[in-house]
Structures are given as C-alpha cells and as structure tokens.
Amino acid sequence: MTSHQINPFHVAQRQFDQAAEMLNLPDDIRAILRVPQRELTVNFPVQMDDGTTQVFTGYRVQHNLSRGPVKGGIRYHPSVDIDEVRALAMWMTWKCALVNIPYGGAKGGVIVDPKQLSIGELERLTRRFATEISILLGPEKDIPAPDVGTNAQVMAWIMDTISMHRGYTVPAVITGKPVNVGGSLGRVEATGRGVMLMVREMARKLDWSLEGLRIVVQGFGNVGSTAAYLLHQLGCKIIGVADASGGYYCAHGLDIPAMRAYTDRQSFHLLEGYQAPGVERISGSELLELECDVLIPAALENQITGNNAERIRAKLIVEGANGPTTPDADAILGERGIIIVPDILANAGGVIVSYFEWVQGLQEFFWDEQDINEKLERIIVGAFDQVYAMATQRQIPLRLAAYLLAVQRVADANTTRGVYP
Numbered sequence: 001m002t003s004h005q006i007n008p009f010h011v012a013q014r015q016f017d018q019a020a021e022m023l024n025l026p027d028d029i030r031a032i033l034r035v036p037q038r039e040l041t042v043n044f045p046v047q048m049d050d051g052t053t054q055v056f057t058g059y060r061v062q063h064n065l066s067r068g069p070v071k072g073g074i075r076y077h078p079s080v081d082i083d084e085v086r087a088l089a090m091w092m093t094w095k096c097a098l099v100n101i102p103y104g105g106a107k108g109g110v111i112v113d114p115k116q117l118s119i120g121e122l123e124r125l126t127r128r129f130a131t132e133i134s135i136l137l138g139p140e141k142d143i144p145a146p147d148v149g150t151n152a153q154v155m156a157w158i159m160d161t162i163s164m165h166r167g168y169t170v171p172a173v174i175t176g177k178p179v180n181v182g183g184s185l186g187r188v189e190a191t192g193r194g195v196m197l198m199v200r201e202m203a204r205k206l207d208w209s210l211e212g213l214r215i216v217v218q219g220f221g222n223v224g225s226t227a228a229y230l231l232h233q234l235g236c237k238i239i240g241v242a243d244a245s246g247g248y249y250c251a252h253g254l255d256i257p258a259m260r261a262y263t264d265r266q267s268f269h270l271l272e273g274y275q276a277p278g279v280e281r282i283s284g285s286e287l288l289e290l291e292c293d294v295l296i297p298a299a300l301e302n303q304i305t306g307n308n309a310e311r312i313r314a315k316l317i318v319e320g321a322n323g324p325t326t327p328d329a330d331a332i333l334g335e336r337g338i339i340i341v342p343d344i345l346a347n348a349g350g351v352i353v354s355y356f357e358w359v360q361g362l363q364e365f366f367w368d369e370q371d372i373n374e375k376l377e378r379i380i381v382g383a384f385d386q387v388y389a390m391a392t393q394r395q396i397p398l399r400l401a402a403y404l405l406a407v408q409r410v411a412d413a414n415t416t417r418g419v420y421p
Helices: 008-023 027-033 082-098 119-132 152-166 190-205 222-233 256-264 284-288 327-335 349-363 369-394 398-417
Strands: 038-047 053-064 070-077 104-111 142-146 214-218 237-243 246-249 280-282 294-297 316-318 339-341
Touching: 008 027, 008 082, 008 327, 008 398, 027 398, 038 082, 038 119, 053 070, 053 082, 053 119, 070 082, 070 152, 070 349, 082 104, 082 349, 082 398, 104 142, 119 152, 142 152, 142 349, 190 222, 190 294, 190 316, 190 339, 190 349, 190 369, 214 222, 214 284, 222 237, 222 256, 222 294, 237 256, 237 284, 246 284, 327 339, 339 398, 349 369, 369 398
Parallel strands: 070 104, 070 142, 214 237, 214 294, 294 316, 316 339
Antiparallel strands: 038 053, 053 104, 237 246, 246 280
8 A cells, every 4th residue: 555666755855845935044044853862672582483593674754853752653653764763753743743742753663564473472572672662761861652553462461561660650651542441432443533633624624514525544453444434423425445455346335334344354354255245346546536625645655645635536535544644746736736734744643642641541540431532622622723724824725734843843842952062
C-alpha cells in the first residue's frame, strides 16, 4: 500500500517550508524546526525460537521539545526507515501543537514484519528495543504509544521493561496500554473516533446529510475499522474498505459490524478470505479511485500522489493515516475542488486521549469513558473550528491553515525559550 519512491521526510519538510514562508519565520527558527533535535539508531540482537540470533534495526527520533516532553508512536513494519520516522516525528510536533496539548513530537520504529514472529519472539524483540531506547524514555521526557504493527500488549511489555529498570511501576512512561495496567478507557477507539468527528463536522459545513453518505476507507486496522464502524452507526454507507489482503466493495453498503467481527477472529486481524453476498474483491488502487462522497485513507503514507490524484473521485478526503497525500497530489486535488481534512487534525484523536492517559497515570486518578469521549470531542472539534475559520478567512486549504496555526505555536515556544548557548 505504500510508495517507496517518495521520501516522506522530504514531503514533511516541503509542507513545513510552505507554512514557514507564509508566516515569515526568521531563518534561525526555520533551521531549528526543519530537522529533528535527536535521533537514535539501535542495532540489537534477539534470540529466536529456533535458538538462532537475529539482529534488528530500530529508531527513536525526537523532533522538537519546546512545548513539553515528546510524544509519538512506535511502528513495527518492514518498510520502516530513518526518513519515515523523521517525518512521522515532525508531523507529531505539529499535531500536538494544533490541538494545543503540551507535547513535542517523536516517533519510533523497528524494521520487522511482526506477523512473521511468534508471540515469544515479539515480546523479546519489544523488551530489547525498549531497553535500547530507554535512555530517552520517561514520563517527563518521551512517552511512546502504539502505531502500525504494535498494540496494547506491546505497550504493556515496554511499560513493564522500563519499570523493571527503575525498580518501581512507571505507568505514565507509555500510553495505549491495556486498561488493567493503567490504560485509559476510550484509547483504542480514539483515533477512529476523531476521524468520525471530522467527517461529521465537515458534513455540517457542507450541508450534507450523514444518512446514506457514501464512504470509502483504505485501511481496516484500528483506525480505519473504528472510523468505519462509528460512521456506519451514524447512518453512513461504507461502500469500500481495504487492508493488506486487498479491497472489498459493495455499492449498497458493507456490513461493517460483520467485517469487524470477522477480523477479530483472524490471527492477524485481516479481512483475507472474507465473503458476503454482493461484496466484490478489488485492488487497493481501484478502491482509492472509487466514486464516493468521502475517502478516508487510514493505512500508510504516500497513498495519494501525483500519479493517481487525477483519478480520485471523492468529494472530501479525511486523512486517518499520517502523510497519505503528497504535496503534488495536494495541488492537483485542490485544483479539482476536492477538500482535504489534514492528518495533523483528522487523526489527532489518538494523541489527545494518550495525553489524557498520561495525565491519569501521573495522578492515579481516572475518568470514565463518557468523560474521555466528551473531552476528546471538545478538543478536536475546537481545533477543527479554528482551522476552518482560518482557512475561510485567508481563502487557503485546510492543511495550510492547520500548519500555520501549529507551526506558529511551536515557533513561538522556541522564540520564548531562546537558544541555549
């Protein structure tokens, strides 16, 4: 599902440069914000079940710490590389600033296909990687979370590993944990719920009815399946979804609860083998180009590019993934009148509820799920209103408006703190 020809860090820098130019940022601030502050590469051995030892490569990148400790997920995927992690860390900085929570951006990753590991190998890899990057981690320094290829169990292993090093339990060192070890209610659904809220808010602005709204979702993992399910509950018609096994299309609408139940029964939560009356199998590229009202790319970066942007037939794109649309595609889609709710806004629900989990872990005081969802909605809808107002006022795309708000906040923090000699 990803394009290896496009460097995601170069995409992230181009997006930043455009905002920096419009904001007239001083050259010294541009130089600081254009690159990560810290980068750690680790090569670490893991003993496999057959007794052999394999060496894996992992990264932890901290982009900017001016607004607080850094926050960002850990990704396990074969395509992970340092530039991808740099880009994701930068996007996290802007995301946290846009929704105005006191974090900078970070990201981590290991070059591995977790589906090829046993549960024991996955645990040993996770604990060794956590140990290697532990010099950076801490509730007051760097707080990881789940991302592609990782989940609540992986987060629990990381939390336990750091706690063993410290000699006491440190629940706030990581978010996205299981609830029984200090995780937050509502965290699993948070990113998908945020995507749903952005579809709802844009539908209101465009005077669209949610009933029967035709939606295509690329990616049926945690984010995509949750967004699809919540939108299905609102009366939307999910006509297409895709995951690593391919695309699934039904003009009359897919049975999303049945598809979620199917993936829950599978070892790797894939739709592989799913069949139902009226459901057609299509390719991932065909799915992106289906005629629909809303397209939600919720897989990996670089999915909508200059090569396929002319063939996108959605009226609205709400980015559930990080960096799914390249700048070249942005320009083409803009000329065609297709509206994009950008990733740093649309998928910010996860980091918002991660912030709630961190606060709860520090205080050992927990909110119920209704409180969490209400707080999430208030913050992300408030950020949407600010972005929409700026876009309307300045007659610019939503992405650029979001970047202007976020980059200015980070630049102001850096300016206020100054440069340490």
